[in-house]
Amino acid sequence: MTLKLKTAFWVALSSLAGLSVTVGGVAAQSGCETVDGPRCYEKLPTGIEMSYLEVGPKEGPAVILIHGLTDNVRSWSTTMASLHEINPELHIFAVDLRGHGRSSMPDAVTCAPAPENCFRPADFAHDIVAFMQSKGIEKAELAGHSLGSFIVQEVALTHPGMVAHAILDASAVSGVGNVALADYVLKEPIEGSWRAALEAKGKSYPVDFYELTPADADAKVGEWLAANWVVDSAADPAFLVPYIPETASVKLGTWIGATKALLSQDNTERLKEMSVPTMVMWGLQDSIFVASDQEAIKGSLAVAAKKFGQPIYFKEYGSIPLPESGFQESDIGHNIQWSAYETIAKDINAFITTDKPTNDLVHSDAAPNVQNLIVVPDKAFVEMIGE
Known part of the structure; x- marks a missing residue:
């Protein structure tokens, strides 16, 4: 049985209600292990009730997976299952950020007039720190995708003692002037x-929009989402199907607030003050945070690496650069963990246990078999920053 089949089997098996799964001799916690089962909730002092998934022994090293803009725990669900299978000693969480998934919105009276003041990376980071403190987690491995990577940056910069490793999936140093966010999300x-x-x-606008959803603005919003937002040519189409209604139900206050905040x-x-071990993971056909963004983040982190002496790595996924269209077409793109979740899980585990990712290259097969991913040992582009 291939790793992908074994992972799918484990996910299906563990989603059965009330079932406790044992992998590698370690009993997983029952109750909220999988995305299609129940969620757990934690009431935070920030005012947010945070929804989350949890698997692995409570005494194990904590790993917290943080999704991106308008996403939810589904974004990391397959990676979470693979990571648990690879290293069942880890205590893994995937969280729904404020205003996303099944987590609550921040107070409308305070936030509706200017949602961007309640959805800054700093606001999300306060929730993550509060979650860790509520769960009694002194230090965790933090992995964040896109918006989530900015949240990981924020926690690592403001609370470095709470972050064992910072893992930045599809990241950048700045959202200011980002064309995808400005023109293809906020403007239209x-x-x-x-x-x-x-x-x-x-x-x-924006006060009355805060508690409304995209479906209130466009009865056919699912078609727009499927064509423009919940899109990944390298991901399994079945994985994306549940995303359509879930994303359509994300409140407009979140869409407005998080997008504007990230653009600022x-x-x-x-x-340049990053003082914890850091790994940046980038898909070659990322159309949101492009090659120039990667040079910028490597430049800032190179200063940090020389200043603090911590291991900082940059790894590429895929083998075909972004085409002239500017859109992902034939290889791994912005949502690396949606498609290459097995390799992502191996790299996360390698980085948190050895301070460096694997050298395995993962890329799409030739069109039209883009969803068929090929792993080539020892062929990845992996750069140690600041060396």
């Missing part, structure tokens, strides 16, 4: 067709 559809449709119904975040100078 948020402040374009969605805003126009709701203002035509007498709603005032610039960590170019701050990342």
Whole structure:
């Protein structure tokens, strides 16, 4: 049985209600292990009730997986299962960020007039720190995707003693001026067709939009999401199907607030003070944080590596660069963990146990078999930053 089949079998088996699964001789915690089962909840002093998944022994090293903009714990679910199979001693969490998945929204009275003031990386980071403190976790391995990577940066920069390793999946130093976020999310559809449709119904932007959803603005929003947002040519189409209704239900306050806040975040100078071991993972066909963003993050982290002497690695996924269209077409892109979750899990485990990722290259097969991923040992581009 291949690793992918074994992982799928484990996910299906462990999702049966009330079942406690034993992998590698270590009993997993029952109750909220898989994305299609129940969730656990933690009421935080920040005012957020955080939804999360949890697997592995409570005494094991803690790993917290943090998703991206408008995502939820599903984003890391297959990686979580693979990582648990690889290293069943780890105590792994995947969390729904504020305003995402099944976690609560921040207070509307305070936040609706200017949602960007309640969805900054710092606000999300406060929730992660509060979650760790509520769960009695003194130090954790933090892995974040896209927006989640900025949250990992924030926690590592403000609370370095709480972060064992910082793992940045599809990251950048700055969201300022990002074309994908500015033109293809905020300008249209948020402040374009969605805003126009709701203002035509007498709603005032952004206050009246806060608790509404994209479906309130566009009855056919699922079609737009499937064509423009919940898209990954290298991922299993079946994995993406549940994302459509889940993303359509994310409140507009979250869409507006998190997008605007990320467009205002610039960590170019701050990342030069990164004092914890860090790994950056980037898909060659990432159309959101592109090659120039990777040179910038490597530049800031190189200063940190020389200053603090911590291991900092950059690893590429895929073998075909972003095409002239500017969109992912034929290889691994922005959502690395949606497609290459087995290799991502191996790299996370390798980094937190040995301070460096594997050298395995994972890339898509030739079109039209883009979803068939090929792993080539010892062929990945892996760079030790600051060396």
